[in-house]
Amino acid sequence: MKEKLGDAGRKGRLLIIGGAENRTCGAGALETFVELAGGEDARIVVVTTATEVPDEVADAYTAVFGRLGVTSVRELRLLGRAAADDPATLRALEAASGVLFSGGDQSRLRTLVGSNTNELLKRRLHQDGLVIAGTSAGATALGHWMILGGRGHEVAASTVRVGPGLGLLDNVLIDMHFNERGRLPRLMSGIALDTRLLGVGIDEDTAIVVGDGRFEVVGTGVVTVVDAEQSTVAYAASDDEPMAMLDVSLHLLPAGCAFQMNDRLPAIGNMRGPEEG
Amino acid sequence: MKEKLGDAGRKGRLLIIGGAENRTCGAGALETFVELAGGEDARIVVVTTATEVPDEVADAYTAVFGRLGVTSVRELRLLGRAAADDPATLRALEAASGVLFSGGDQSRLRTLVGSNTNELLKRRLHQDGLVIAGTSAGATALGHWMILGGRGHEVAASTVRVGPGLGLLDNVLIDMHFNERGRLPRLMSGIALDTRLLGVGIDEDTAIVVGDGRFEVVGTGVVTVVDAEQSTVAYAASDDEPMAMLDVSLHLLPAGCAFQMNDRLPAIGNMRGPEEG
Numbered sequence: 001m002k003e004k005l006g007d008a009g010r011k012g013r014l015l016i017i018g019g020a021e022n023r024t025c026g027a028g029a030l031e032t033f034v035e036l037a038g039g040e041d042a043r044i045v046v047v048t049t050a051t052e053v054p055d056e057v058a059d060a061y062t063a064v065f066g067r068l069g070v071t072s073v074r075e076l077r078l079l080g081r082a083a084a085d086d087p088a089t090l091r092a093l094e095a096a097s098g099v100l101f102s103g104g105d106q107s108r109l110r111t112l113v114g115s116n117t118n119e120l121l122k123r124r125l126h127q128d129g130l131v132i133a134g135t136s137a138g139a140t141a142l143g144h145w146m147i148l149g150g151r152g153h154e155v156a157a158s159t160v161r162v163g164p165g166l167g168l169l170d171n172v173l174i175d176m177h178f179n180e181r182g183r184l185p186r187l188m189s190g191i192a193l194d195t196r197l198l199g200v201g202i203d204e205d206t207a208i209v210v211g212d213g214r215f216e217v218v219g220t221g222v223v224t225v226v227d228a229e230q231s232t233v234a235y236a237a238s239d240d241e242p243m244a245m246l247d248v249s250l251h252l253l254p255a256g257c258a259f260q261m262n263d264r265l266p267a268i269g270n271m272r273g274p275e276e277g
Numbered sequence: 278m279k280e281k282l283g284d285a286g287r288k289g290r291l292l293i294i295g296g297a298e299n300r301t302c303g304a305g306a307l308e309t310f311v312e313l314a315g316g317e318d319a320r321i322v323v324v325t326t327a328t329e330v331p332d333e334v335a336d337a338y339t340a341v342f343g344r345l346g347v348t349s350v351r352e353l354r355l356l357g358r359a360a361a362d363d364p365a366t367l368r369a370l371e372a373a374s375g376v377l378f379s380g381g382d383q384s385r386l387r388t389l390v391g392s393n394t395n396e397l398l399k400r401r402l403h404q405d406g407l408v409i410a411g412t413s414a415g416a417t418a419l420g421h422w423m424i425l426g427g428r429g430h431e432v433a434a435s436t437v438r439v440g441p442g443l444g445l446l447d448n449v450l451i452d453m454h455f456n457e458r459g460r461l462p463r464l465m466s467g468i469a470l471d472t473r474l475l476g477v478g479i480d481e482d483t484a485i486v487v488g489d490g491r492f493e494v495v496g497t498g499v500v501t502v503v504d505a506e507q508s509t510v511a512y513a514a515s516d517d518e519p520m521a522m523l524d525v526s527l528h529l530l531p532a533g534c535a536f537q538m539n540d541r542l543p544a545i546g547n548m549r550g551p552e553e554g
Contacts, residue, residue, distance in 0.1 A: 153456045153457060153459065154456055154480075154498065154499055155499070155529050179430045179431055179462060180430060182430065182459030184461060185456060188529075203431075221431065221519065222431055222432070222519045232545065234545045236531070241531070242498065242499045242529065242531045243529070243531070244529055244530055244531055244534050244545050245527075245528070245529040246528045246529075246530075246543045246545065247526060247528065247543070248526070248527040248528070248529075249524060249525070249526060249527075250522070250524075250525040250526075250527050251522070251523045251524065251525070252432050252465075252519065252520070252521055252522040252523075252525075253521055253523075254513070254518070254519045254520070254521055257521050266523045266524070268509065268511045268521050268523065
């Protein structure tokens with residue numbers, strides 16, 4: 001029997017996508033999003049705050065969700081705090097079974113942090129079965145902190161810039177387009193600033209489905225977990241100088257693998273076997 | 278009292294450089310090489326087998342060693358096994374206090390593997406105080422295996438190609454230009470093939486000085502150590518598909534840090550403090 005989704009009193013799910021997700025019909029992360037949000041009955045809101053081309057982005061997602069059988073897709077642009085606190089916005093989000101944060105520039109999502117929209121999403125995620133997805137910029141923004149940028153290829157203070165995120169996933173720092181853009185130094189630089197945070201680097205067309213204190217990996221790439229809880233860090237005296245980090249634990253998790261967040265335990269799951277036939 | 282170097286019965290040192298070392302006078306890895314090889318009295322052989330522009334490379338090193346006060350610099354081109362087995366070659370190497378393998382294409386160094394030159398270098402390194410350095414292509418070639426190439430940004434079988442190396446450093450797989458070229462996936466792919474190997478990724482203008490079962494880091498970048506001895510690997514069914522790797526231990530070691538190779542213990546050393554004044 002298929003689980004009922006989107007019910008009051010039920011915990012929701014986060015779907016955090018590393019960007020560049022497959023948008024053809026029937027593939028990957030977006031299909032998982034639709035399934036979790038109620039299948040053809042899903043009521044989807046796409047938040048396009050991060051992008052500078054919201055029309056294009058909203059059209060593209062409306063098309064792919066349409067191909068997946070979903071007719072109720074609504075865009076919320078939310079350009080600024082007033083829009084994010086607007087009762088009309090809150091009513092639209094209250095009616096949704098799934099909310100997707102598009103890509104773009106995550107700095108633009110900072111105006112939502114602490115807004116009524118932010119509070120509503122937290123409440124409905126934890127108590128009301130809401131499914132919340134974010135891709136690329138929208139992925140890192142879901143964490144307690146988000147990565148805003150940085151420069152350089154070493155683990156150093158200047159390699160990462162972080163700011164407050166939407167706080168939908170505690171104690172986790174998310175990075176995206178991960179192996180495609182060689183971002184382990186950036187993520188590790190962020191983790192070095194607070195080694196209690198768990199680093200989660202998500203490849204393109206790859207996602208984690210988060211719920212009940214664990215996540216599972218879906219998609220074609222890998223999720224890289226950086227666990228520095230047992231590590232020793234020696235900061236350099238200047239921002240640009242590399243720091244020393246000893247005993248960092250790294251896990252590479254392709255689709256089918258899972259990770260228990262509380263006790264920080266990875267598990268190899270149902271990896272794909274040799275092609276049959 | 279300064280230690281006497283190059284003596285019979287004394288163990289030598291390896292100096293493994295990640296490429297693009299500073300070649301100005303009085304700086305970094307090459308100065309360390311000269312110091313280890315006997316200072317102004319050093320008798321240096323530069324092996325240019327790896328490069329397609331040996332004249333240029335030999336001239337450049339002759340110039341920098343000259344600026345460091347060394348007058349005895351000789352080039353050995355060693356294009357093929359016959360040259361590497363030639364008694365005249367062996368005599369030249371027997372007379373050296375330091376041997377430097379230049380950069381270039383490490384595939385070209387394969388003809389030296391197992392040659393009389395290779396055997397002589399092993400013997401003199403372990404019993405005769407010889408100092409052997411390699412940079413870039415010449416760095417990875419010093420290991421038991423060398424990395425020949427590979428493609429892709431995930432940890433997968435196709436991301437790395439390895440072949441036999443000169444075997445001057447056992448149980449270690451060396452990669453170079455490391456953070457500059459984002460090569461952790463390549464090195465980890467090599468380590469995944471044999472998790473008993475220790476992965477050592479060396480940044481540009483950075484080197485490790487190896488001796489007595491440990492190494493120290495010198496230079497401006499970082500040395501990344503990949504220790505997968507305790508890790509779990511799940512290979513994918515095809516070469517291009519990413520594999521799962523759990524519980525890989527990672528150490529980032531800037532200058533001043535050290536690593537004990539037998540018990541695989543990193544140590545934070547004398548990192549640079551804030552600039553004075």
